[in-house]
Every structure is written in structure tokens, then in C-alpha cells.
Amino acid sequence: MEAREEILGRVRAALRTARLPARPASLPPIPSALEAAPPETWRARFVAELLALGVAVHEATTPEEVRELVRTRVAGRRVRSWARAALPYDLGATLAEASASLLDGAAERAALAAAEVGVTGVDAAIAETGTLALIAAPDRPRTASLLPQTHVAVVRSADLVPNLRSALTRLRGAIPAASALQLVTGPSRSADIELQLTLGVHGPGELVVVLGP
């Protein structure tokens, strides 16, 4: 505790002489046109943002259609996914049936590393930036959206929120209980080399969003 006490002591002493700029007494709240807009507009904005990020978007009007779209993405491939109970549209059965192999629980690292497609739901979908909010939890393994080359995220209309602020409000009960919250906005990318866009540096190089009813 010696270092702790010394640092806190130094900080207290410093605050007696610090010349910090004055802070405004109060600031007006930050407006959001999207929050105020009808929720039907969120879906169009979400899709437009995803397309601008290079995300493959498939819209489906029925649960059957969602399952069919996911089936074509996982057929004959090694799949890492959220647990059956956490997936929307009863997708667990589709994955088990169509994939070459399915890891939806605890698994060996080597098997996880060999997965080709990751399938997840989302805890919120942020229209303003095309962002997927994923809570880390025992039935929502983080590696499903991280290790495979392709990440297929299945979004329900009900998951849509206008912006990050509203996502945090919606998830305020779930976030503290989770070990992590992950926001995903497009495929993994880098611009380190001459600012040229390269995809799939470490995370998935391909992001697919299936947007259901």
C-alpha cells in the first residue's frame, strides 16, 4: 500500500496548486435527431452504415428466411457459436444440422482456432454507426465473433437502437454483470501501412449481418 498512499498523497498536494482551466457550470444535453426520429428509420440507417463499412447485409422477413440465410453460410463448415439458448430464431437446430461441426460451449483452444464461421446474436444493434453490441457471458462466448474468418451476426428488429447512448441505457442491467461488453463495427481492419485499408488483420475479415423481422 506504500506506493498507493504516496501517489494519492502527491495527487492531493498537487491539487492544492494545480492551475486547471475552469469547468463550465453546466452544459446543455447533447441532442440526437435519430433518437427523435421514428424507429422505422433506424433500420434503413443501420443497413446504410453496414454497407458503407463493407458488411454483407441480408434482410429477411420471416424466421424461416433467417434460418435459410444462415444455413447457406454455415453449410459444411466448422462453426463456433453462441449457446443454443442465446441464439435468436431458434438457430441452434439449424447450426447443428447444417454445419460440419459445431462448438457452442466450452471447447479446446485448437478446435476453436480451426473454426471457419462464427455465429452470434446481438444484445443491441446501433443504427447510427452500424455497430453490434455483444455482451460476454457464459452462453455468449467471445471467440465466436473473434477467431473465425467469417462472423455471421443475426439481428432482430427489436435489437435496433438509434445510438450508443441508447444501447447503454438498454443494456444497463446486463453490462455490470458481464465480464466484458464488445462493440463491433465492421470487419477487422488496419491502415498501418501507408494508410491503405486492409481487412481481416486479426479479427474476422468478413462480417455478415442477417437482419430478421
Next chain:
Amino acid sequence: MSAPPPALPPFAERVRAAVGDAHLHEAIDRATGQLQARRGAAFASLEAADLVRDHARAAKLEVLARLDTMLEQFEANARANGIAVHWARDAEEAQRLVVEIARAAGCRRAVKAKSMVTEEIHLNAALEAAGIRVVETDLGEYVVQLRADRPSHIILPIIHLTKEDVGRTMEEKLAVPYTSAPQELCALARERLRAEFLEADLGISGGNFAIVESGSLGLVSNEGNIRMVTTLPRVHVALVGIEKLVPTLVDWERMVQVLARSATGQKITVYTTLVNGPRRVPPAGTPAGRIVDEGPEQVHVILLDHGRSATLAGDEAEILACIRCGACLNVCPVFRNIGGHAYGDTYPGPMGAVLTPSLRGLPGWEELPQASSLCGACRDVCPVRIDLPRMLLSLRAKGVERGPVGLVPRLFMKAYAFLATRPRLLRLAMKLARACARRRARDGWVERTPGLPGLLRGWTEQRDFKVPAARTFDDWWERRRGSA
């Protein structure tokens, strides 16, 4: 306070070398020009952008004004989340803590996220000396490590390199066929580093934000390496400067709005992560196959002082509000001409010219605050509106007070003071100077040859001198008044 490494040549020499490096200019011009344009577009897309920046600034200033209680609250909330919180007074203590954590957990292989604070404390060398293998996993930092180089920009570590440089480095160090195609280079790095991620038992990161209210860490990355580092190894250690706190999750959301826009011109980074603590242990009786909360078994946060509390005590306390976006580097005419390495330490550009002398102490770093034209572009782009020019000036003043000021500037200032307090004499001197300058001018400019005479020659060595107007304002004013 540590002095600059003895191997570092004097600032003037570092600058001279950088200014003469055409290759460097080409690389930096291309990158900083594009980044400025992207930043502008990204802020144009943010509703009430100025207000968001005001809120972000207010949040950082609030933390600094109550930093002692904020730190205590963060510690308590992080502990409640299962995070082990440690405190480090200086670089050596931080290094020792990381090595001790690694040894206690039996870790031998570390993967690292890009983190300026670990650069600041030279963590890699300390880990290697302790027998722990450490691999940088950010694409740019990986190339830096392969070349035994230093990052030259806090967001784009290899802004000083071309794709051909990167290709040759990988060819030489990884024994792979040469390519200069970024996508191929990136695939090579992915393959090599994927193996490292899967084997590592220690993940090391910095922390973009430490959220007081929730006791969590906010991290951002585009590549996904930070997710790997904070998910796969069984131990995660985050090094966080004590100034990195933000009060609430609402404040964090505002920081997220401005950070990526300022840094890379994105609305939000590809991966924006909130780490609340180690993997959650399931309740007793849960079937083993369902235990899949992936993440480290241990999460440690090391709160680092290393000159920050001393900075808080002084005129430059405001620099502690910096969120390390790099926007001030990209707009700085000095950075754009000399690049990051010439600044000599971890943090380059305007923020570095203030932060380095603040953290390390002014002796040995007095020249950094001089590396500015005080144009104010840095203050204009700063997402939290830090008044960098004010602090560049206050540090310059301290440098002068510390002395010793050279004989020439001292005599010059004495002579100037003598003249400036005697209007008739000053007017006469100005008249002479004007006549003299005009004789040496071509097309309105005094160029390098013949240059200004005597001691003033230094000016025209580096830049042209605009010839004073034929008529002074005083003359014009006198005549105007006379004719009215």
C-alpha cells in the same frame, strides 16, 4: 525523473537529420494530409459536434479536479469487479509489478496490444530481461519490433515507413518472399501472430479509459488484436496512467464519439471494448460443458504515476486531459516536417512537446517546447480543446528562467529593450533596417544568398525574409492625420 538516454543526439541534430530525409517527408505528408481530411469529414457527421467536445472536455477536467477521490473510487469499483489494482510510482516499479504478476502466475509468453504507456516505461526490455517472451501484435508495432525501431506516431506507429520498407523488413526478419502489397503483408502478420495469440499466457494492454463509476477499462482497436490480448491469455495486465479516468459510462460514450473521429476519421473504431473483469465463474452445479465465459482468469490494472502527479501540480496540468488521439500531430507544421523520432521520446508532436518535459522534467527537454510555430492548429483540432500553445509558452518561459540564456540572445534582448523604450531611436533604427533589407532583396524577399547581415543571418539560412513595406504604418498614419 529520468534524463534523456545518453545515446540521443542533440535536438538540433535530430531535426537536421529529419528535415533532410526526403523519404520521411513523402511518407508523412501522404499520411497526415489524408488523416486531416478524414478527421474533418468524421466530425461533420457528428451531430452537435462542438457540444460533444465540450462535454468530453468537462469530463476530463472533472476527473483531474478530483483526481484523488476518483482514483480511490475507481480502485474500489474495479476490485468489486474482481480486478486486482496495483500502484506504480515510476517506470521501474511498474516494470517490477508486471514481472511479479507474470512470475506468480507462471507466465512465460506475452502478447501485447499497442500501448504508449508501455513504450514510456520501456516494458518490453524489462520483460525480456526477466525471461518473458513478448510479442507486439498491432500490425504497426509488430513491424517496429521486427526492425528494433521506435514508433513515430501515437496512432500510426510506422507512419515513417513505406509499404516497400515494410515488405523488406518482413522478407528479412520472417524469411518470406518479398511483397509490398499491404493486404499480403497483413495476411503474413495475421498468420504469424495468430500462433502467438493461441500460445500466450499473458496479455498486456494499456487503457484508453478507466471508468470510475463501473470500475471497468475502455479499450479501442481496429485490428482486433486488443480483443485477442484481453480474451485468450489466462492473465491480462493493463497499464493505465492515473490521468486516464473518466467519471461515468455516459462520459465514456462521449469519449468514444470523439476519439476515433480525431484519430483515424472513423465514427467509431471497429472494436470498442469494455473490460469489466476476469471471466465470470458460473454458479456451483453448472454442467462443465456450459462454462464458456471466455476471458482471462486474472485481470490486473497497474495505475502509473511516473511524473503525472508532478505535472498536475504545475501550469501544464491541462495536458493530463489528453486522450492520445494524435490529431495535433497530423496538423502540426513542425511534426509534418520532422516526424516523430526527432522529438526523442515516446510522445511526439505538440502534445509530446508539452507532455515529455512535464513527465520527465524540463532539464534535457527544454528545446521541445521551442519546436512549434504557435500557429494554434493543435488547439483547434484537439477533441478536448487542450490549450497546447499556452503550455508551450509556459514551458518556454520556464526554460528561460532556468537559464543560462546564451550571450547573443541576451545582448539582443537588451538592445531591443533599449530601442523599444526610445521611440525616436526605434524609428530611426527601423528605417535603417528597412533600407538595408531592401538592398538585399529580390522580388520582395531576402533569400539565403545574400541573406541578412551579421547575427541575423541565421534567419535566412532556413527561410526567406519578407522585405518590410516601403512605408511604415506610423508614416501612413501621420500623413493621413495631416491630410484630414
